[in-house]
Amino acid sequence: MDLSLDYTNKSLKKTGIIISGSKSESNRLLILQKLFPNLVLENLSDSDDTIHLKDALTSESDTVNIGHAGTAMRFLTAYFASKPDSHIVLTGSSRMQERPIQILVNALRDLGASINYANNDGFPPLKITGKTLEKQKVKMKGNVSSQYISALLLIAPSLENGLEIELEGEITSAPYLQMTVTLLEKLGVKVDWKGQSIKVYPKNNIDNCTITVESDWSSASYFYSLVALSQNGELNLSAYFKESLQGDSRLVEIYRAFGVETTYQENGITLKKIKDFDLQPISLNLIEQPDIAQTIAVTCFGLGIACDLTGLHTLKIKETDRLEALKNELSKLGAEIFVTDKSLHLKASPQMNADVLIKTYNDHRMAMAFAPLAIKIPIQIQDAEVVSKSYKHFWRDLDSVFT
Ligand SMILES: O=C(O)C1=C[C@@H](OP(=O)(O)O)[C@@H](O)[C@H](O)C1
Numbered sequence: 190m191d192l193s194l195d196y197t198n199k200s201l202k203k204t205g206i207i208i209s210g211s212k213s214e215s216n217r218l219l220i221l222q223k224l225f226p227n228l229v230l231e232n233l234s235d236s237d238d239t240i241h242l243k244d245a246l247t248s249e250s251d252t253v254n255i256g257h258a259g260t261a262m263r264f265l266t267a268y269f270a271s272k273p274d275s276h277i278v279l280t281g282s283s284r285m286q287e288r289p290i291q292i293l294v295n296a297l298r299d300l301g302a303s304i305n306y307a308n309n310d311g312f313p314p315l316k317i318t319g320k321t322l323e324k325q326k327v328k329m330k331g332n333v334s335s336q337y338i339s340a341l342l343l344i345a346p347s348l349e350n351g352l353e354i355e356l357e358g359e360i361t362s363a364p365y366l367q368m369t370v371t372l373l374e375k376l377g378v379k380v381d382w383k384g385q386s387i388k389v390y391p392k393n394n395i396d397n398c399t400i401t402v403e404s405d406w407s408s409a410s411y412f413y414s415l416v417a418l419s420q421n422g423e424l425n426l427s428a429y430f431k432e433s434l435q436g437d438s439r440l441v442e443i444y445r446a447f448g449v450e451t452t453y454q455e456n457g458i459t460l461k462k463i464k465d466f467d468l469q470p471i472s473l474n475l476i477e478q479p480d481i482a483q484t485i486a487v488t489c490f491g492l493g494i495a496c497d498l499t500g501l502h503t504l505k506i507k508e509t510d511r512l513e514a515l516k517n518e519l520s521k522l523g524a525e526i527f528v529t530d531k532s533l534h535l536k537a538s539p540q541m542n543a544d545v546l547i548k549t550y551n552d553h554r555m556a557m558a559f560a561p562l563a564i565k566i567p568i569q570i571q572d573a574e575v576v577s578k579s580y581k582h583f584w585r586d587l588d589s590v591f592t
């Protein structure tokens with residue numbers, strides 16, 4: 190379904206949106222709930238990715254298809270490989286079959302797992318025969334995707350002797366690792382993380398425990414962009430807290446530079462556009478916040494300011510090659526943009542082309558990142574339904590903030 194958006198004659202109303210729980214926290218906690226069944230979870234994400242993971246964990250079928258859900262693919266690989274009675278083929282969408290998984294598979298094999306590639310070496314589908322993993326030390330690259338490391342950390346307390354992971358190279362997307370470690374610690378699992386080494390101690394059971402998932406900060410980014418592009422917009426988003434496990438909460442600091450002031454309320458945040466804000470070109474290293482790169486690039490384009498975004502080497506192996514996709518679609522709108530395999534450079538564009546059809550490449554974040562431009566120019570979003578991967582009610586919520 191293609192969607193035509195035009196909010197050029199509308200203004201933002203002072204209203205509130207309740208965004209569903211963080212996809213990253215939810216996916217970790219659902220795996221941990223299998224290890225510790227007395228864990229109670231509240232405000233879980235209603236995203237397709239989380240539903241895929243949940244369904245996979247209760248599936249009785251010998252083939253599990255997790256669609257486009259990368260985190261679910263990685264976490265379930267480790268989960269099934271360490272569960273002695275499982276015999277499963279784990280597969281996903283055609284894009285998932287192009288997203289590398291060798292680093293994780295090799296680490297699991299080193300620990301004693303039985304995993305074979307059904308089609309192409311290094312990529313899903315995977316044939317997994319679950320086993321008791323007896324080894325307790327493993328080395329792996331830390332500079333390709335943090336998801337491989339989180340996948341091992343999540344099963345680590347269930348291994349007889351726990352697990353020590355030695356990471357090689359510069360650790361990428363580190364806040365996601367910190368999130369995994371903090372959630373383990375919240376459940377009483379002992380973790381020692383020193384530099385390139387993370388050691389998790391074994392744990393068989395936990396005290397009764399309820400965890401309420403904070404709402405998703407990556408989803409909030411699209412509303413930050415909208416407020417930044419508005420004249421004098423103000424919006425309330427819930428449920429967000431000052432102490433967040435999500436690295437994308439850095440939005441508060443980043444969007445301050447685009448004239449958006451965030452204030453914390455009891456159960457959420459208020460975003461407010463600062464009047465007559467003096468905009469400057471921006472340089473940001475997003476190695477810790479890869480998922481908001483698209484939002485930020487489009488905000489800068491909409492504001493007519495230049496940006497240099499670095500630390501983006503993981504973008505090429507996500508739902509699509511996000512650097513190429515951004516270059517293609519921003520160029521159609523009239524941007525002067527240059528990308529390398531790990532950075533994006535945008536010149537200040539004084540004008541933008543209206544009525545452009547934005548391709549979304551099966552990537553939810555392409556659709557949502559470009560949508561806020563509709564406050565400036567009429568725009569069309571191809572295959573708008575892709576948003577459900579992380580944000581089921583995005584279009585409804587977007588429409589609800591305009592008068
Ligand atoms: O662990 C997680 O929940 C995630 C880690 C990040 O991936 P990489 O570590 O591959 O950058 C991020 O992009 C993804 O959306 C979610």
Ligand SMILES: C=C(OP(=O)(O)O)C(=O)O
Nearest residue numbers: 257258259260261480507
């Ligand atoms: C990269 C993402 O997800 P995943 O890797 O879990 O598919 C994302 O949500 O932006």
